[in-house]
Amino acid sequence: MVSVASRWVSLSDRERAFEGLFESEYSRVTAIAYRVLGNASESEDVAQDVFCQFYRLHPPDAPYARSWLYRAATHRALNLIRSNKRRAGRESTVALEHQVTAGAGSREMDPSLKVERSESERELREAMSRLSRKSAAVLALRYGGLSYAEVADALGVRIGQVGTLLRRAEHALRREMNHGTSI
Amino acid sequence: MAHLSEATMRRSVDEPLALGARDRQHLGLCSPCAARLDAIEVDALYAASLLSTREPEVNSAQAFRSIQTQMKREPGARTTWFARLTSRARARSHMSVLASGAFAALVAALMAIGLTPAGSIAQSFINLFEPQQVATVQLSAADLRSLSQLRHFGKVNVPGSLSPQHVADARAASAASGMHVLSPSFRPRGTPSAASYEVLGGGTGSFTFSTSRSKAWAAAHHTQLPPVPAGLDGSTLSVITGDTVLATYSAGSGSLPDLVVGQTRAPRIATTGASVHDIEAYVLSLPGLSSTLRSQIQSLGNPISVLVLPVPADFATSHPVTVNGARGYAISDSTGLGSVVIWEKDGVIYGVGGTLSESDALQTANSLG
Numbered sequence: 001m002v003s004v005a006s007r008w009v010s011l012s013d014r015e016r017a018f019e020g021l022f023e024s025e026y027s028r029v030t031a032i033a034y035r036v037l038g039n040a041s042e043s044e045d046v047a048q049d050v051f052c053q054f055y056r057l058h059p060p061d062a063p064y065a066r067s068w069l070y071r072a073a074t075h076r077a078l079n080l081i082r083s084n085k086r087r088a089g090r091e092s093t094v095a096l097e098h099q100v101t102a103g104a105g106s107r108e109m110d111p112s113l114k115v116e117r118s119e120s121e122r123e124l125r126e127a128m129s130r131l132s133r134k135s136a137a138v139l140a141l142r143y144g145g146l147s148y149a150e151v152a153d154a155l156g157v158r159i160g161q162v163g164t165l166l167r168r169a170e171h172a173l174r175r176e177m178n179h180g181t182s183i
Numbered sequence: 184m185a186h187l188s189e190a191t192m193r194r195s196v197d198e199p200l201a202l203g204a205r206d207r208q209h210l211g212l213c214s215p216c217a218a219r220l221d222a223i224e225v226d227a228l229y230a231a232s233l234l235s236t237r238e239p240e241v242n243s244a245q246a247f248r249s250i251q252t253q254m255k256r257e258p259g260a261r262t263t264w265f266a267r268l269t270s271r272a273r274a275r276s277h278m279s280v281l282a283s284g285a286f287a288a289l290v291a292a293l294m295a296i297g298l299t300p301a302g303s304i305a306q307s308f309i310n311l312f313e314p315q316q317v318a319t320v321q322l323s324a325a326d327l328r329s330l331s332q333l334r335h336f337g338k339v340n341v342p343g344s345l346s347p348q349h350v351a352d353a354r355a356a357s358a359a360s361g362m363h364v365l366s367p368s369f370r371p372r373g374t375p376s377a378a379s380y381e382v383l384g385g386g387t388g389s390f391t392f393s394t395s396r397s398k399a400w401a402a403a404h405h406t407q408l409p410p411v412p413a414g415l416d417g418s419t420l421s422v423i424t425g426d427t428v429l430a431t432y433s434a435g436s437g438s439l440p441d442l443v444v445g446q447t448r449a450p451r452i453a454t455t456g457a458s459v460h461d462i463e464a465y466v467l468s469l470p471g472l473s474s475t476l477r478s479q480i481q482s483l484g485n486p487i488s489v490l491v492l493p494v495p496a497d498f499a500t501s502h503p504v505t506v507n508g509a510r511g512y513a514i515s516d517s518t519g520l521g522s523v524v525i526w527e528k529d530g531v532i533y534g535v536g537g538t539l540s541e542s543d544a545l546q547t548a549n550s551l552g
Contacts, residue, residue, distance in 0.1 A: 022250075027241045040239035048249050120405055124233050143234035148194065163190030167223055170230040177233070177403065 018060035022051060025066055029073045032144030036077035036128055036136065038121055046076050067153040070146065074137045074154070081129050127176035135169035142166055186213065192220045196227045199340075221338075225399060228335050232403050335400040336469060337392040347381040353430070356380045360426035362531060367444060369550035370432065371543040374441045378430040385448075389421040392462060397469075409468045418456025425450070432537075442537040442547065449530050506533075506548045515541050524548045 026047060033043035050072045054060070058068065128136050134155070141151045142162075151166075152159040187206055195202040202210070210216055350356050357364040359382040370376070394416040401408045425448030432442040457465075501514040504524060511526025511533075522544040523536030535548040 022247075023243075026243065026246060027238075030241050031238055034236075034239045035234055038236075043239055044241065044246060044249075048246055052250055120403075139230065139234060143231070148197075160190055163193035164188075167189050167193040167226070170223075170226040173233070174226050174229050177229075 014060060018055055021060045021065055021069075025069055026051070028145055029069050032070055032140050032146070033073045033077040035140040035144045036074065036081055036125075038125055042080065043077070046073055046080065050076060067150070070141060070144075070150070070154040071137075071156075074140050075133075077140065078129070078133060078136055081125055123177060127173055130176055131169065131172055134165065135172050138162070138165045138169045139173065187216050187220075189219075189223070192216070192223050193227065195220070196224050224338070225396060228396065229399060229403055232335055232400055336397045336466070337390050338396070340387075340389045340391075347383050347429075350380045350382055352380060356382055356428045356430070360428050362426065362428065362446060362448065364428050364430075364446065365444075365533070365551040366430070367442075367535070367547045367550045368552060369546050370442060371539050371547065373434065374432050374539075375434045376432075378432045378442075378444070381429045381431070383427040383429070385423065385425040385427070387421055387423050389419050391419040392416060392457075392465075401470075404470075406470050408470070409465070412457065412461060412465060415457045415461065415465060418462060420462060421455075423451045424448075440537050442535070442539060444547070444551070445534045447532050449527060449532055504545060506545070507551070511548075513541050513545060 029050060030040075030043045030047040033046040034040060037043050037046070050069055053072065054065065054069060058065065062068070128139070131139070137155060138151060141154055142148075146154065148162045149159055151162050155162075155165070157165070187209060191202070191206065195206075210220065348359060350359055353364045353366050364380075366378075392415050394411050397408055397411070427445060427447040430444045431440045432444075433440040501512045504511050504513045504526075506524060506526040507528065509526045509528040511524060513522060513524050515522045521536060521538045522541040523534060524541070524544045524547075525532065525534045526548070527533070533548070533551065535544050535551075537544070539547075
């Protein structure tokens with residue numbers, strides 16, 4: 001009887017802890033994946049997969065929970081973007097999302113501009129996929145809204161290294177976008 | 184002295200105030216470091232222009248349902264808590280977004296008039312005017328985002344780190360700031376009678392238009408810029424803010440004060456190169472600014488006589504009021520969390536705000552003397 005009660009309490013606590021973790025981190029985990037994928041639907045898929053995996057494997061009140069989620073979302077998104085199988089579908093969805101976004105901000109958008117933006121978005125995703133995994137990750141994490149300390153935790157590096165990694169990643173991204181060559 | 188590290192310089196782009204006085208001094212004297220920093224900033228701005236995108240609109244309820252479906256497939260998983268989780272999370276997130284957004288609107292309004300001179304880049308740009316009157320523009324979230332794009336067209340320098348000086352009372356604040364510091368004879372019920380006074384030193388912020396940065400941004404976005412007028416490249420607008428005095432009345436230990444009374448000298452402007460009018464005209468013609476914001480700013484008329492107060496349209500409302508015979512604005516957040524009244528008189532900008540109603544804020548403002 002005692003063991004059953006303990007188990008119930010334990011389960012309830014675990015659910016409660018997971019609930020809090022989900023509430024506080026879901027949008028941020030999605031935002032990180034979005035920096036890599038540029039697609040809201042796929043980013044949410046990644047975030048949900050990551051949360052499910054975490055729930056299965058780890059205690060939700062683990063001190064490393066947030067950094068684990070951020071890192072896992074980044075790597076899962078990078079794996080996804082490097083998969084050619086989904087690329088065609090992603091491009092069409094990205095183009096559609098851009099049309100919706102642009103339409104909201106500028107009323108009626110020139111069709112040629114829509115095509116250009118879609119193309120620009122595709123170039124960005126391809127450039128991200130060509131960066132080193134660490135460079136792409138630091139960009140996704142930092143521009144996904146993490147502080148330097150949080151980026152350091154997620155990447156497992158010292159905080160003093162984040163500026164250097166970020167600087168090199170941004171330089172590499174610019175070169176990739178401008179020249180299409182990796183550094 | 185050793186040159187600045189790459190990591191230090193990159194971090195200073197995100198957190199300019201984190202750069203220590205010695206590093207700042209080195210940067211001013213060392214051409215190679217200044218050039219490296221400029222290259223780092225250009226790359227950072229380029230990356231930001233690509234990656235600082237609109238956040239995806241997350242549907243938490245749908246997310247929970249998806250997870251529920253996935254978890255049901257897992258042996259031993261318990262799903263009874265998901266319905267509870269869904270409804271609670273939806274209610275909580277809605278309320279917290281409203282509350283935090285509303286307070287952010289108030290903070291933004293206060294920052295916009297220079298009560299905290301080390302403001303945002305948008306502030307540095309929009310408060311370039313020596314005001315003889317104040318006016319508000321309603322900014323949507325999209326407008327605010329478009330304002331932040333302006334930093335891609337030039338170099339922004341924010342004032343150095345500010346260390347508030349705590350002083351004993353209004354008299355000491357007057358002596359420290361050189362302003363006659365006013366105190367309210369009326370305070371809303373429950374507000375403590377004693378205030379803590381702080382004096383913040385003024386500073387100089389500047390914006391230098393850069394043709395090369397603008398072209399880099401345009402190339403990244405596959406767009407065309409309007410022709411750059413002769414003499415605009417390198418033109419600098421500097422905003423000099425004076426000392427600011429803040430009197431904070433706070434009864435509890437909460438993060439929101441009951442009442443804040445602030446005053447600061449109206450900022451002054453200095454230009455090199457093109458005139459304020461020329462820079463304003465060109466910046467307003469740049470792509471990225473919403474047409475609504477553009478037309479609002481243009482309708483304000485003479486840019487050197489009007490202080491623009493950006494009011495986030497989604498979270499706050501504003502309307503003209505009269506305070507001690509001067510024209511001002513009352514800004515209230517949309518959830519009733521708090522209000523701010525702002526006005527300008529005799530070259531000093533005053534603000535009264537806090538977790539109080541608009542009528543209380545106005546009555547407090549009218550009682551300053």
